Amino acid sequence: MSFLAPAAFALAALAGPLIALYMLRSRRSRMVVPSIILWEQAGTSVSAALPWQRLKMSPLLILQLVVLGLFVLALARPFLAQQTELGPHTVMVIDTSGSMAMADRWNLLEERALSLAEDVSRENIVSVVEAGPHPRVLTAFSSDPLVVADSISSLSPGGGIERLDEALRLARGLETPDRPTKMLVLSDGGPAGTALESEPILNADHIAFTDMAANVGISAFSTEPTAEGATRIFLELANWSDQAASRQVEVAVNDLVTVVVSVNMEPLGRSRQTIPLDASPGDTITAHLLGDVDGLALDDTATISVSRPQANTVAVVGEGSAFLTALVDAAPFGWAGSEASDLLIVDGGPLPDIDRPTWLIRPDAPPPGITTVGTVQNVGVTFQQPGEPILDQVDLSNVVVAEAQLVESESWFPMVRAGDVPLILLGTVNEQRVVYFTFDITHSNLPLQIAFPVMGTRILEHLAGGGALTVIPELAGVPAVLSPPEGARTRVIRPDGLVDELAPGASLYRATEQVGRYVIEYVDASGASVATEEVLRRFAPTESAGDFHDLAVVAPPTDGGFSGELVREWVAWFLAALLVFLALEWWIGHRRPVKARSTPVGSA
Numbered sequence: 001m002s003f004l005a006p007a008a009f010a011l012a013a014l015a016g017p018l019i020a021l022y023m024l025r026s027r028r029s030r031m032v033v034p035s036i037i038l039w040e041q042a043g044t045s046v047s048a049a050l051p052w053q054r055l056k057m058s059p060l061l062i063l064q065l066v067v068l069g070l071f072v073l074a075l076a077r078p079f080l081a082q083q084t085e086l087g088p089h090t091v092m093v094i095d096t097s098g099s100m101a102m103a104d105r106w107n108l109l110e111e112r113a114l115s116l117a118e119d120v121s122r123e124n125i126v127s128v129v130e131a132g133p134h135p136r137v138l139t140a141f142s143s144d145p146l147v148v149a150d151s152i153s154s155l156s157p158g159g160g161i162e163r164l165d166e167a168l169r170l171a172r173g174l175e176t177p178d179r180p181t182k183m184l185v186l187s188d189g190g191p192a193g194t195a196l197e198s199e200p201i202l203n204a205d206h207i208a209f210t211d212m213a214a215n216v217g218i219s220a221f222s223t224e225p226t227a228e229g230a231t232r233i234f235l236e237l238a239n240w241s242d243q244a245a246s247r248q249v250e251v252a253v254n255d256l257v258t259v260v261v262s263v264n265m266e267p268l269g270r271s272r273q274t275i276p277l278d279a280s281p282g283d284t285i286t287a288h289l290l291g292d293v294d295g296l297a298l299d300d301t302a303t304i305s306v307s308r309p310q311a312n313t314v315a316v317v318g319e320g321s322a323f324l325t326a327l328v329d330a331a332p333f334g335w336a337g338s339e340a341s342d343l344l345i346v347d348g349g350p351l352p353d354i355d356r357p358t359w360l361i362r363p364d365a366p367p368p369g370i371t372t373v374g375t376v377q378n379v380g381v382t383f384q385q386p387g388e389p390i391l392d393q394v395d396l397s398n399v400v401v402a403e404a405q406l407v408e409s410e411s412w413f414p415m416v417r418a419g420d421v422p423l424i425l426l427g428t429v430n431e432q433r434v435v436y437f438t439f440d441i442t443h444s445n446l447p448l449q450i451a452f453p454v455m456g457t458r459i460l461e462h463l464a465g466g467g468a469l470t471v472i473p474e475l476a477g478v479p480a481v482l483s484p485p486e487g488a489r490t491r492v493i494r495p496d497g498l499v500d501e502l503a504p505g506a507s508l509y510r511a512t513e514q515v516g517r518y519v520i521e522y523v524d525a526s527g528a529s530v531a532t533e534e535v536l537r538r539f540a541p542t543e544s545a546g547d548f549h550d551l552a553v554v555a556p557p558t559d560g561g562f563s564g565e566l567v568r569e570w571v572a573w574f575l576a577a578l579l580v581f582l583a584l585e586w587w588i589g590h591r592r593p594v595k596a597r598s599t600p601v602g603s604a
Contacts (some may be wrong), residue, residue, distance in 0.1 A: 008075035015068055023055050042411055047436075055442065063585040070578040074479055074571050085116060085205070086124040087562045088179040089141070091171040092116065092148075093186030096132035096513070097156050097162035098476070098543030102188075102296045103211035111284050112207060113152045116184070127174045128152065131167035131187065133160035134475025134510050140174060158513025159298050159539040160477025162190050164551075168201060174416070183555045188548035199218050200552040203562060210548045213295025214241035217544040219270065221287055221302040221473075223279070231279040231306055236272045238547050239265040248290040252474055255286070279306050284517060284534075296546060298432040299539040302472055303517050314460065315341035318349035323447035327456040333464075333575040339502050343463050348440060357463035361437045366407060367429050369507065374406040379418035389474050390458040392470075394451040401446075404439040411507035412436065413479050426462075428507055431483040433463050473536035480509040480535040484522045488530055493519040495537075515539045 092113060100106050121143060126341040128139040128151045138151040164187060183204035220236035239245045245265045251258055258278070263271045279285060282305065289300040300439050313336035314328050324345060328335065338344065344358045351363040366372050381396045396416060404423055412427035425436045446452055473490040482502075484490050490502040492509055495516030502509065512518065515537055556562030 005075060006315040008072055010079075011072045011075065015065060018064060018068065019055065019061070022058070022061050022112055039384055060585065060589055063581055063588065067578060067585060070574050074574040074578060077571055078574070079581045083117045084554075085123060085184065085256055086119050086126065087182040087556065088123065089125050089127070089174075091127045091129060091174050091181060091183045092117075092152075093129045093131050093164070093167050093171050093183055093185045093187070094152065094155055095162050095164065095185075095188075095190075096130055096157050097190065098157060098163075098296075098298055098540050099188055099190065099235055099546050099548070100209065101157040101298050102215070102546035103213040105188060105209040105211045108211065109207075109209050110152065113186055114149055117145050117149040117152060120148050125179070126173075129167050129171050131162050131164050131185075132153060132158060132513055133163060133475075133478075135163050135167035135170050137170055137174070138223045141176070142214065142344055157298070158476050159515035159537065159543070160475060160513050161540045161543060162187065164190065165484050173494055180556070180562045182562045185551060185553070187551070188546070189551050190549070191542065191545075191547040192549045200554050202554045203556040204551075204556055205551040206551040206553050208548065208550060212546055213241060214245070215295040215299070215544060215546065216240070216245050216247050216265065216289065217296060217299030218287055218289070218302040219299075219541050219544065220272075221304055221538070223271070223285065223304055223306055230276060232274055232276045233285060233287075233304075234272070234274055236270055237263055237265060237289075238270050238544060239268060240539075242267045249273070250288045250290050250424045251275060251277070252286045252288070253277060253283050255284075260290070271469070281306050282508075293432040296544060297384045298515055299541075299544045301515060302538055303515075303536050304475070305534065305536060312464070313341045315351065316345045316347060317344075318347035318361070320347050321442050321447075323441060323452070324456075327453055330453055331457045331460055333460055334488060337367045343460060354434060355431050357433045358429070358439075359435045359459055359463060362405065362440045365437060366405070367427070367434060369411045369427055369429070370407050370409045372405050372407050375403055376401050376406050376418075376421055379404060379421055379423075381423065382419055385413075385415045385478070386475075387461060388478060390415065390455060392458075393573070394455045394458075396446075396449070396451055396455075399444060399446050401439045402443040406437055411505075413481065413508055421578070426481055428481055431485060433481065433483070435463065473538040475540050476515050477513050477540075478537070478539040480518060480520065482507050482509055482520065488522040488524055491521045493521065512537050 094109070094113060100109065100213045104284055112570050117126070122228065125141050125143045126139070126148045127137065127141055127147060130136050130138055138154070139148055142148050160210055164185070168183070171183050181203065183201065185201065185206045186209070187206070188209050189206065216237060216239050218235070219238040223231055224234065233251065235249065237247065237249070244267055246262065248260055248262050259275060261273060261275065263273065265271045265601050277285065284303060284305050286301065286303045294300070312333055314333045315326055315336055315338040316328070317338050324347060333343070336342070342356060344352070344356055345361070346352060346358060346363050347361045350364060351360070351367065352366045354367065360367060379401050381399045384394070384396050401418065401423065402422060404418070407422055410427065412425040413423035414425050416424040425437055425438070427434050427436065452491050482490055484506070490506055491507070492500045492502065494500065495514045495518065500511060509520070512535070518535045518537065520533050520535065521529050524530050
């Protein structure tokens with residue numbers, strides 16, 4: 001034990017005067033007598049009590065010395081110095097991907113993180129970064145344990161994938177020049193084969209969570225029309241354990257249970273079911289696994305909607321190209337004139353009025369919400385949004401662009417980037433879906449890639465409002481594109497029933513980590529609903545297996561100022577003991593004397 005104010009021990013010298021008072025004090029015994037008449041005849045005593053007497057220990061003296069000792073110790077501020085996992089500045093990167101809901105991983109992570117939060121102090125400050133589908137900084141440079149604990153408690157695993165690479169970039173941005181910064185990555189590490197394995201994380205420790213349990217999940221769910229014009233669903237279940245499994249699946253149309261089917265699966269096997277349903281365009285269909293909750297409950301439910309009639313004709317204006325012509329010919333869309341088409345492709349040239357879903361390919365002027373600040377030359381694709389249905393199984397890593405506009409936007413969603421330069425963005429104009437390319441496709445090698453016809457068809461399907469057969473739910477975490485009418489506010493009802501009120505003019509809703517149905521309601525100034533739409537989010541199938549691996553990290557040096565020391569003071573305990581002994585001393589010093597028994601005069 002050490003002391004922060006050892007000079008306070010000088011006050012221990014007060015024990016001398018206290019002991020002296022006890023030696024100077026007269027010690028006459030009390031005695032109960034029947035009368036003092038005889039004493040009145042006695043003369044005044046000429047022998048005074050001796051001023052100094054031999055010290056005799058008494059309970060009061062001992063208690064008072066103990067109280068003085070505790071008071072001196074409290075003023076000296078005793079403490080114990082302990083090593084802590086926190087450093088002078090620690091960035092906690094917390095994984096909230098779907099796999100963290102496997103078994104007891106999240107409970108263990110929360111318990112560990114909250115335990116670390118107890119060590120936060122002015123000497124050991126903490127920042128908290130969420131590593132979900134949309135990494136964000138929750139708390140920066142906090143020395144308050146309660147603030148850090150509240151940030152941790154506000155997190156929960158969703159149905160999306162982790163973006164540890166983006167989260168680590170945010171964490172690096174929080175490094176401070178005056179304090180060594182270390183990172184604690186609280187994660188299962190995700191599946192092997194990620195980009196993080198090629199570049200170790202410097203000055204970091206990986207706290208891994210690898211609990212596993214048997215899991216059965218819904219891996220695919222869609223609808224298709226029958227030859228008779230009815231609807232049937234396609235349902236695929238996956239068994240991620242090495243034991244056979246039997247489950248029941250409940251299928252509901254607009255929250256009304258319609259059918260329950262039993263499914264048997266082999267170890268690590270899959271089961272596919274085709275089920276006819278009485279459902280109409282616009283109906284919502286939900287599949288839910290019944291029975292005991294397994295290792296991962298988030299993938300036990302899936303929701304889809306039966307598609308409504310959609311747009312099916314396309315027109316191209318501007319320069320045009322043979323690549324676009326071949327794309328439209330191969331896609332399930334027909335041609336129409338520029339005035340009558342359901343969809344419009346603008347390949348360069350003037351920006352037209354956006355009165356229908358539109359694909360803009362570097363027009364002369366950018367659409368509303370985008371500002372052009374320059375151009376960049378010879379850039380390659382370095383990022384494509386994970387989980388985005390338009391990019392599913394599409395590899396753009398070899399795409400190179402000769403020249404692209406350098407644009408800025410707070411309301412458009414960048415789907416493909418070259419570093420920090422957006423190349424493909426999603427947004428809305430005049431309540432119409434729009435896809436914006438910042439480059440001319442003929443000035444790139446994109447049309448020569450095998451991915452171009454796949455991605456191009458999906459762009460047209462996105463503009464048309466969904467796939468050819470169904471409205472396909474997007475992965476949890478993918479932002480919802482909003483198209484509020486002029487002057488309307490947006491209200492979002494989440495799958496858990498909570499309501500988010502968005503600021504006027506918001507064009508993206510990013511808090512879509514939960515799995516299920518989001519109802520987007522546009523309301524006027526009086527609060528009345530003027531329009532409603534829905535978006536669906538599904539659990540990321542890659543998270544169902546609960547894969548994990550150790551991240552490549554380089555631990556902080558032990559002698560480089562990265563290690564933290566936790567100072568735990570004991571003042572509160574000494575003050576509590578001081579109060580207890582003070583109360584005891586008061587009770588002994590002020591209690592009533594016990595009456596002595598005496599024999600009455602004249603009794604035998």
